[in-house]
Amino acid sequence: MFSDSHDSYCMAVAVLFVLQFREMVYQKWRTEMHKITILQMIGYGDRTRTQAEVVRLFQEKYPELPSISQGTKVPCKSK
Numbered sequence: 001m002f003s004d005s006h007d008s009y010c011m012a013v014a015v016l017f018v019l020q021f022r023e024m025v026y027q028k029w030r031t032e033m034h035k036i037t038i039l040q041m042i043g044y045g046d047r048t049r050t051q052a053e054v055v056r057l058f059q060e061k062y063p064e065l066p067s068i069s070q071g072t073k074v075p076c077k078s079k
Contacts, residue, residue: 037061038068 041054049057058068 034058034062034065 038054038058041049041057043049055068058065
């Protein structure tokens with residue numbers, strides 16, 4: 001029905017779609033993991049950190065990522 005070149009093209013498109021979808025899922029997972037890490041760095045109760053401390057810890061743990069800034073919603077307690 002279709003030529004071999006058409007089948008190869010369809011297979012290449014399908015593989016590309018799967019790879020792009022996998023990357024998108026990985027990026028979302030990574031973003032969620034970073035949010036969880038920030039919450040863990042903040043702490044809880046009497047053992048909470050300031051925003052400056054959380055920013056410093058995040059930069060130490062993930063030096064390859066852009067720094068979190070004042071615009072980033074990090075619910076820290078002021079000291």
